[in-house]
Amino acid sequence: MSTPTISRQRLTALVPYAFVAVPLAYLGVFMFWPLLRQMWMSLTDTRLMNPTKGDFIGLENYRHLLADPQFYTSLHVTVVYTLLTVIFGVGLGTISALAINRPFPGRTIVRAVLLFGWAVPNVAATLIWLWIYNGPSGVANELTEWLGLGRVQWLTSIDMALPSIMIVTVWQVAPFVMLVMLAALQSVPDEVREAARVDGADALNVFRNVTLPYILPTMQLVSLLVAVWSIRRFEIIYLLTGGGPIGSTSTLVVQIRLTAFEDYDLGLASAYGAVGLVLALLVALVHFIFERRRARVMSK
Amino acid sequence: MPKIDFKGITKSFGPTTVIRRFNASVEDGEFLVLLGPSGCGKSTLLRMIAGLTDISGGELLFDGALANDWTPKQRGVAFVFQSYALYPHMTVRANIAFPLVMDRFRKWHHIPFVNMVQRWKVMRQPEVADAVERIAEQLELTPLLDRRPASLSGGQRQRVALGRSLVRDPSLYLLDEPLSNLDAKLRTQMRSEITTLHQKVKRTFVYVTHDQVEAMTMATRIVVMNQGYIQQIGTPDEIYDTPANTFVARFVGAPPMNLLPVKVAGQTLHAEGDSHWQHDGGAPKGATSAIFGIRPEKLRLTAPGAGRLPARVAVIERLGAETVLGCRLGAEAADVSGISTEDLVFVRTPGHPGFAHGEACGLDYDAGDVVWFDKSSGQNVAATPVVSTPEPAFEG
Numbered sequence: 001m002s003t004p005t006i007s008r009q010r011l012t013a014l015v016p017y018a019f020v021a022v023p024l025a026y027l028g029v030f031m032f033w034p035l036l037r038q039m040w041m042s043l044t045d046t047r048l049m050n051p052t053k054g055d056f057i058g059l060e061n062y063r064h065l066l067a068d069p070q071f072y073t074s075l076h077v078t079v080v081y082t083l084l085t086v087i088f089g090v091g092l093g094t095i096s097a098l099a100i101n102r103p104f105p106g107r108t109i110v111r112a113v114l115l116f117g118w119a120v121p122n123v124a125a126t127l128i129w130l131w132i133y134n135g136p137s138g139v140a141n142e143l144t145e146w147l148g149l150g151r152v153q154w155l156t157s158i159d160m161a162l163p164s165i166m167i168v169t170v171w172q173v174a175p176f177v178m179l180v181m182l183a184a185l186q187s188v189p190d191e192v193r194e195a196a197r198v199d200g201a202d203a204l205n206v207f208r209n210v211t212l213p214y215i216l217p218t219m220q221l222v223s224l225l226v227a228v229w230s231i232r233r234f235e236i237i238y239l240l241t242g243g244g245p246i247g248s249t250s251t252l253v254v255q256i257r258l259t260a261f262e263d264y265d266l267g268l269a270s271a272y273g274a275v276g277l278v279l280a281l282l283v284a285l286v287h288f289i290f291e292r293r294r295a296r297v298m299s300k
Numbered sequence: 301m302p303k304i305d306f307k308g309i310t311k312s313f314g315p316t317t318v319i320r321r322f323n324a325s326v327e328d329g330e331f332l333v334l335l336g337p338s339g340c341g342k343s344t345l346l347r348m349i350a351g352l353t354d355i356s357g358g359e360l361l362f363d364g365a366l367a368n369d370w371t372p373k374q375r376g377v378a379f380v381f382q383s384y385a386l387y388p389h390m391t392v393r394a395n396i397a398f399p400l401v402m403d404r405f406r407k408w409h410h411i412p413f414v415n416m417v418q419r420w421k422v423m424r425q426p427e428v429a430d431a432v433e434r435i436a437e438q439l440e441l442t443p444l445l446d447r448r449p450a451s452l453s454g455g456q457r458q459r460v461a462l463g464r465s466l467v468r469d470p471s472l473y474l475l476d477e478p479l480s481n482l483d484a485k486l487r488t489q490m491r492s493e494i495t496t497l498h499q500k501v502k503r504t505f506v507y508v509t510h511d512q513v514e515a516m517t518m519a520t521r522i523v524v525m526n527q528g529y530i531q532q533i534g535t536p537d538e539i540y541d542t543p544a545n546t547f548v549a550r551f552v553g554a555p556p557m558n559l560l561p562v563k564v565a566g567q568t569l570h571a572e573g574d575s576h577w578q579h580d581g582g583a584p585k586g587a588t589s590a591i592f593g594i595r596p597e598k599l600r601l602t603a604p605g606a607g608r609l610p611a612r613v614a615v616i617e618r619l620g621a622e623t624v625l626g627c628r629l630g631a632e633a634a635d636v637s638g639i640s641t642e643d644l645v646f647v648r649t650p651g652h653p654g655f656a657h658g659e660a661c662g663l664d665y666d667a668g669d670v671v672w673f674d675k676s677s678g679q680n681v682a683a684t685p686v687v688s689t690p691e692p693a694f695e696g
Binding site: 189191192194195196197198199200201202204205208209210213214297298299300 | 350351352371372373377378379381382383385386387388389390391398399402403405410415446447448450451464468
């Protein structure tokens, strides 16, 4: 009688592993394996024309990368693009969330309109902005001319291409940030805000001393997401400028496409990818350091 | 210290009116308790005093000055919330010091870096640091000054909330059910601490609670509220001994006052069912039916047949120093198997009275302890000596 009981116990003990195995298999097949393949490929001289026949060349691709000025340009563009997208995207999203957090007539409509940018598919949104930025007939130039600033080469000038791309990115990212921050704002207890008002705090002090500390963890998390998405973003940049003019908008991801599909060098493209991964991991690391510090301080 | 006057204060949320024409005054230095069931409007009233909720109608006067539109800061009050409402990211020290920091805040301190430096400087000013230390010592919070609220117990958090309200030495303290999140033992302890604090600081306290024990033990005056209306204003003794109506009679006291609808036939009272007894005391003038009210401790247990009211013991609650017995009127016919306590007459008696469940007993009282209420309105009516002896209204 004891044998079936033991086997049932063993089966019961295995159930949690079975549940874990499913996502683990998914992550293994679709994430870790391609990642390991990419890492391996970055140590080979694999070409697009012969993708299975790459020879191991050690850190040669990385040496090549570090000697290439285009790599530094891409890294610089990626960092600037990521940083400014986070600052403006998270900033604008938070301000929008604060603005629509209070009840006012037509709030639901305003909220729906503000979410528009996030709801539109990336490619469609990019095409809309291509039309807006269009040199002779674009709305953007109509506006600058009306303001007396003259015509602007939005996507073809080295100085304006990256800011133009960032405007589109912020337009797409800010609504998502607004939605997340709105949820965070609604979790701030009214009583604590009221306590601050009774204690003599004005609106700005209530925000600084009560609201901000409550929403800061969410703001930090959403900044991490926006940063990682910015490092990975491809379609907006590729469709608007293709990385140009003269590489001024060529982020690491755009450079990967160029290296892999125009230069046919899968090994070097993988090395670019590895650098992008390290960059994303660094951002995540900063986030987790802040999180741990906050947890330590709050538990005191 | 401000004298607060409410003149026809009304509060509506859309079509729903929660406070109707509230007229009362809060005198300097008194401990006024707003007592009532959940949803009666007592917290809303407190929030209106603090300036956290707009007043829909009427006038709120602080020392005769119309204060309806004053900001919370202008009113100079302290508010202790039910959930403590501490600033979770600040230490206990920063929480207590916060009102003082805000008092010293100037518009130009909003400049980001300046703000940080100024707060740091203000926290270190001797008068601020000393005030915080003094309050912490008074509330036994000194060892906890550098900890954050998350690591404190409920009682400690409540003390920090009190400390934050004390530090500015306001003239008016508003407390919104501050003990309701604490366990029974801590509640008793904090109750006496707040009472001591009131006597020590000699300021006006307005305290909201639905707990009649808190109201009775702490208040110098109680306002009993129900459905947005004042039911009675009086000292705890007045509220307890001469409730203005049946609502107050049942709301204040545990167990509540026994209320028996009776027919008055001269000196004989007829309760519903077959119970009737010789009252031999005053009754409402000219009324043939009324509500007979008597506090449980005013009833005496007697041997069967000895008291005025024959009864049978249906419920026994031993509380240690005293026992509460629920009796069903009528000696023989009384059914004591039912679980409903609606029709029970409660008796509070010291020690153990020696009656068992289901046992017959007698109940007696002094006629002067009876409180009479009008049968239709439920309002307290004075008793007058009965002189005539009309026919009984119904037979038992």
